[in-house]
Amino acid sequence: MSTTTLANSPPVASGGTSYAVETHGLTKRFGENIAVNDVELLVPRGTAFGYLGPNGAGKTTLIRVLLGLTHADSGTMSLLGHDVPRHRDVALARVGAIVDEPRFHGHLTGRQNLQILAAAREAAAKSRIEPALERVGILHRADDKVSTYSMGMRQRLGVAACLLGDPQLLILDEPMNGLDPAGMLEMRDMIKSLVAEGRSVMLSSHLLDEVERTCDAVAIVDRGRVIRQGPISQLLAGSSFEVQVECSDPDRAGHLLDGTAFGAHVQVGPDGLAISLPEKTQRDAIAEINRLLVEGGISVYRLQHIQASLEQWFLSVTSRLGTSE
Amino acid sequence: MTTTSDIGAPAPGPAPESVPAATRGDHRGSWIPTWGMITTRFMELRRRRGLMIGLIAVNIGIPVIFLGVRLISHAADPKSYGPAGGYDIFTSLVLGFMYILGFIVAAVVGCTAGSIDLTEGMFRHLVITGRSRLALYFARIPAGLAIVIAIVAVGYTIVCVVCVFAAPTQLNYDGVSVPQGLSRPALDSWAASHADEVICDFSFNGGPGLNGPPPSVPCGNGQTSGPPPGATITTKGGGTITVPAHVSQAQVRAFAIAVANHDYADYSVRFLVPPMSVMVDVGLWIALEATIGFIVGLGLASLMGQRTVPIILLVVLELILTPIFSRAVISHLVNLERGLVGVAMLHIEPGSLPTPFSGGGPVGGGGGGSGLGRSGLIPESTLTASLVIVGWILFWTALGAWRMRTRDA
Numbered sequence: 001m002s003t004t005t006l007a008n009s010p011p012v013a014s015g016g017t018s019y020a021v022e023t024h025g026l027t028k029r030f031g032e033n034i035a036v037n038d039v040e041l042l043v044p045r046g047t048a049f050g051y052l053g054p055n056g057a058g059k060t061t062l063i064r065v066l067l068g069l070t071h072a073d074s075g076t077m078s079l080l081g082h083d084v085p086r087h088r089d090v091a092l093a094r095v096g097a098i099v100d101e102p103r104f105h106g107h108l109t110g111r112q113n114l115q116i117l118a119a120a121r122e123a124a125a126k127s128r129i130e131p132a133l134e135r136v137g138i139l140h141r142a143d144d145k146v147s148t149y150s151m152g153m154r155q156r157l158g159v160a161a162c163l164l165g166d167p168q169l170l171i172l173d174e175p176m177n178g179l180d181p182a183g184m185l186e187m188r189d190m191i192k193s194l195v196a197e198g199r200s201v202m203l204s205s206h207l208l209d210e211v212e213r214t215c216d217a218v219a220i221v222d223r224g225r226v227i228r229q230g231p232i233s234q235l236l237a238g239s240s241f242e243v244q245v246e247c248s249d250p251d252r253a254g255h256l257l258d259g260t261a262f263g264a265h266v267q268v269g270p271d272g273l274a275i276s277l278p279e280k281t282q283r284d285a286i287a288e289i290n291r292l293l294v295e296g297g298i299s300v301y302r303l304q305h306i307q308a309s310l311e312q313w314f315l316s317v318t319s320r321l322g323t324s325e
Numbered sequence: 326m327t328t329t330s331d332i333g334a335p336a337p338g339p340a341p342e343s344v345p346a347a348t349r350g351d352h353r354g355s356w357i358p359t360w361g362m363i364t365t366r367f368m369e370l371r372r373r374r375g376l377m378i379g380l381i382a383v384n385i386g387i388p389v390i391f392l393g394v395r396l397i398s399h400a401a402d403p404k405s406y407g408p409a410g411g412y413d414i415f416t417s418l419v420l421g422f423m424y425i426l427g428f429i430v431a432a433v434v435g436c437t438a439g440s441i442d443l444t445e446g447m448f449r450h451l452v453i454t455g456r457s458r459l460a461l462y463f464a465r466i467p468a469g470l471a472i473v474i475a476i477v478a479v480g481y482t483i484v485c486v487v488c489v490f491a492a493p494t495q496l497n498y499d500g501v502s503v504p505q506g507l508s509r510p511a512l513d514s515w516a517a518s519h520a521d522e523v524i525c526d527f528s529f530n531g532g533p534g535l536n537g538p539p540p541s542v543p544c545g546n547g548q549t550s551g552p553p554p555g556a557t558i559t560t561k562g563g564g565t566i567t568v569p570a571h572v573s574q575a576q577v578r579a580f581a582i583a584v585a586n587h588d589y590a591d592y593s594v595r596f597l598v599p600p601m602s603v604m605v606d607v608g609l610w611i612a613l614e615a616t617i618g619f620i621v622g623l624g625l626a627s628l629m630g631q632r633t634v635p636i637i638l639l640v641v642l643e644l645i646l647t648p649i650f651s652r653a654v655i656s657h658l659v660n661l662e663r664g665l666v667g668v669a670m671l672h673i674e675p676g677s678l679p680t681p682f683s684g685g686g687p688v689g690g691g692g693g694g695s696g697l698g699r700s701g702l703i704p705e706s707t708l709t710a711s712l713v714i715v716g717w718i719l720f721w722t723a724l725g726a727w728r729m730r731t732r733d734a
Contacts, residue, residue, distance in 0.1 A: 092455030103446025
């Protein structure tokens with residue numbers, strides 16, 4: 001597989017223990033299929049970190065490896081600075097996680113399920129059951145059997161289970177699954193509040209819009225391999241963007257811009273021009289476009305810079321990967 | 326080529342704290358489960374309504390119904406229906422019922438405890454706590470046994486109580502009311518004074534003093550014992566014997582005493598009520614059987630990661646393989662047969678009980694020349710049987726724990 005480099009950035013910093021999650025060369029195979037492929041991942045502490053990828057990209061497998069639910073074939077990893085699996089018990093003591101769809105004993109109540117999980121943690125975990133239920137908003141249903149819970153409520157119960165260990169790191173696999181819009185908003189706020197408390201949150205998702213609203217940084221994974229990672233603002237800053245222009249003579253304007261060195265892709269529509277500029281184009285290019293049009297005798301009525309969303313960026317990155325193969 | 330960019334801002338946070346004191350003290354990596362893990366596991370199993378109903382119905386409900394019907398029937402019509410309690414009822418319930426179904430029910434609980442976290446998705450949550458997987462496994466053993474043994478104990482106690490307090494007032498031996506607990510001379514003496522009943526009703530088949538035909542004595546309803554006086558009978562050797570025309574009372578008493586002597590071994594293990602020592606021994610034996618059922622079920626279900634197939638396998642083991650292999654000597658597989666835990670359990674059965682799977686026949690049935698030992702079981706020393714039982718418990722515990730430790734969650 002061949003991919004292009006979007007950012008002229010130095011290699012990944014390594015060696016520190018100040019990352020919530022750190023992996024080097026992590027690989028997990030299922031027969032011929034490489035689900036996690038030489039993954040180098042650094043999740044800073046105190047941030048909300050999105051782990052993005054299409055279905056089957058290996059997001060859940062990476063999380064399972066990190067949590068010791070399955071073993072890695074090669075590579076090293078650490079959680080909160082503790083090597084795993086060597087110090088797995090110490091590392092996981094301050095980690096909460098939801099992997100896949102959260103499932104519990106259906107014949108027990110939400111509170112009883114949490115009691116079982118709290119008993120496997122330190123003694124203080126028992127006293128956190130009530131606050132955790134309250135925080136995720138299911139205290140009023142805590143004594144109902146889980147079999148009567150909706151998917152969204154089980155998702156909340158999963159988050160409550162994560163909070164029992166007073167975690168420094170939460171790893172949430174598709175936490176928005178099954179939530180209605182209000183629930184998604186609450187979950188987003190909850191994640192933000194957890195980060196505000198100094199905790200680190202790593203969430204995997206394919207809901208790019210939610211990740212963009214929730215996370216500070218992301219990693220993009222495709223076919224088991226991390227292809228990009230960094231703060232969202234930095235990643236998007238280096239991406240392509242679009243300029244929409246409303247002017248007196250769109251056809252001539254398009255013709256004029258086609259001959260420039262911007263590498264712009266110009267489309268003429270009923271509302272004017274849509275000019276796509278390649279990644280790493282500086283914002284000064286917008287002023288340059290305006291100057292060219294005005295000097296060409298074209299009246300410019302509106303000129304709007306439209307930054308690519310994470311979704312557009314993600315699609316452009318992954319589609320480029322697809323075509324490069 | 327894959328290139329990753331530096332995370333850059335936001336800057337990495339502070340270095341990790343040392344392990345919190347609360348975490349350091351909880352021995353999370355230890356294989357020993359905490360009390361809280363055991364009690365919550367107990368709670369999880371206890372709240373399985375269907376499982377508990379089945380467990381209670383089999384171990385308590387059915388004996389209660391059986392004994393209740395007998396109590397009511399006997400109270401309503403004592404002549405037609407025998408007493409609800411007594412030694413015979415005790416052995417029938419224990420061997421024909423509690424021993425076999427106790428194992429199966431315990432196995433069902435074990436299989437449930439061994440697989441349900443996995444199938445219901447809780448295993449993953451538990452592993453993520455960082456708690457030792459071995460501790461998670463071992464927590465299930467005391468929790469499950471607390472349920473199984475408690476329910477078996479309650480059912481067994483009810484059986485014992487009814488068998489003691491609703492026992493017949495006289496020992497019925499071969500249809501004759503005989504005082505219980507007589508010594509051999511005392512039984513001889515009693516037989517001499519009840520010679521007609523002994524000769525008519527006690528079973529005998531040759532032996533010292535019993536080679537000739539029994540003397541003819543009245544047995545009621547116009548029946549007599551033995552051939553009529555003066556009759557000529559043919560012996561096995563082809564000779565003939567003429568039954569004396571007159572038999573003295575002394576000869577009748579002597580014959581009755583010989584019959585009593587012949588039957589003494591059998592008589593001596595018949596009781597009006599099960600003795601306390603027998604009840605304790607049998608109770609421990611049943612508890613051990615249930616424990617084995619639970620441990621094997623737990624290990625097998627943990628190994629296979631499911632509940633249904635292990636249950637079927639254990640039912641087959643208990644109801645089909647054990648009865649067959651405990652009595653059929655297969656020359657090339659005899660050591661394998663001895664290695665079956667069910668066969669080993671039969672060998673350490675409390676001595677005064679009939680053997681299960683023998684149709685309720687008393688001890689001493691023998692295997693004749695078939696290579697079977699006492700009680701018709703394949704021969705096996707008590708030491709070997711004990712080692713087999715311990716081996717099964719350790720093997721399945723280790724296997725289940727190993728699978729728990731290595732399984733993908």
